[in-house]
Amino acid sequence: MSKLPSLKNLYYLVQLHREQNFNRAAKACHVSQSTLSSGIQNLEEQLGGQLIERDHKSFMFTALGEEVVGRSRHLLAEVQEMTDLARCAGEPMAGTIRLGCIPTIAPFLLNRVVKEVGQQFPSMSLLLREDTTENLIAALGSGELDLLLLALPVDTSGFHSMSVGIDPFKLVAHKEQPMDGAIEYEQMPDESIFLLQREHCITGHAISACEMQNSTKINPFAATSLHTLVQMVDSKLGTTFLPQMAIDAGILNGTDLQVYQPPGEAPYREIGLVWRQTSSRLRTFRTLGQMIQSLLPTKAD
Incomplete structure (x- = not known):
């Protein structure tokens, strides 16, 4: 049987693909940059093909390199599963x-x-x-x-x-902007509801769960975290939705915000x-x- 590539060198290659930088990949692997580079060169020699095109300033993965990275990820995952078993x-x-x-x-x-x-x-x-x-x-x-x-x-x-539970949504507003009576989204000012950036799935979940159909009510500015949303609403800029677990954990402590039940059937x-x-x-x-x-x-x- 011909000599097989080492798992260590395959791991080096996967980390380099992830980091797209030799120095960062070496740190992720807890080895020197020269060790990582040598390992990938040995891998190329064993496989008999070029995995990375290099020059003195940059590098890029070849088509073969991309294929080997994909297969290496699955192989390393299988080895980890075997070890855990x-x-x-x-x-x-x-x-x-x-x-x-x-x-x-x-x-x-x-x-x-x-x-x-x-x-x-x-x-x-x-x-x-x-x-x-x-x-x-x-x-x-x-x-x-x-x-x-x-x-x-x-x-x-x-x-x-596997579902492990639910996390209800609540509508949060400043106490000087009370939500009297039944809350209706259509009665709220345009661009008065602040949400997280779209990369955070909670935004889509909140819009869907709270049955909020009118996008004109949503402010185009998107926050990067729930704590930023709290600061914005505490500054009387508008309202937002927060998950109950964040409220229970004290995210509203020290603020002048009040919690309301959103319209609809107990969104979560x-x-x-x-x-x-x-x-x-x-x-x-x-x-x-x-x-x-x-x-x-x-x-x-």
């Missing part, structure tokens, strides 16, 4: 879980999740990553993460998902776990999901 064969609630979470959930729920894991499963540790839904789905598919905590629905083609977003279909840790993830369910309300609550 062997490590946790006798103790499913042990070992390390690389958990990704979106920014509109992470600051308000992960601390409680980590504490519960520490109490119920002391042999398990969580490595946390906060990012947008799109980036987290890509990282899960490439094997960089094991499990995601997201707001549903999202396109989870090729993945398993669904919270769920997502993992690869090929994962061998189904029992582990479902047990974690059941634990998280105890921290969130359900539709029946």
Whole structure:
């Protein structure tokens, strides 16, 4: 059998593709830049083809390089799954879980999740990553993460998902701009509702869940975080929607904001776990999901 490429060199290549910079990729791999460069050159020699076109200032991946990166991601993910299977064969609630979470959930729920894991499963540790839904789905598919905590629905083609609860939406306004009587969106001023940037899935979920059809009511300025939204509404610029978990976590503390029930049938977003279909840790993830369910309300609550 001819000598096979090393997993280490394949990992170097994948990280270089992700970072698009030799120095950053080397830091991500915890090696020197020369070590990473040599590893990729060895990989090219073993495969008998050019993976990267280089000059003294820049580089680009060849068509072969792109193909090898894609196959390497799947291969590395499979190896990680095999390693996890062997490590946790006798103790499913042990070992390390690389958990990704979106920014509109992470600051308000992960601390409680980590504490519960520490109490119920002391042999398990969580490595946390906060990012947008799109980036987290890509990282899960490439094997960089094991499990995601997201707001549903999202396109989870090729993945398993499990609902763990709901997170109601509330309308928030300054106390000097009271919402007297029944709230009707059509009666609100144009461009008076502030939301997050479109890359945050909570914007689409809020618009859909709250049945807000008139886009003229939405201000074209989009905030980058829920904390920014709170500051804007506290400055009497308008109103916004906030998830209940953020309110419960104290995001309105120190403000002059009041919480109202939006129109419609108790709007909410669904919270769920997502993992690869090929994962061998189904029992582990479902047990974690059941634990998280105890921290969130359900539709029946």
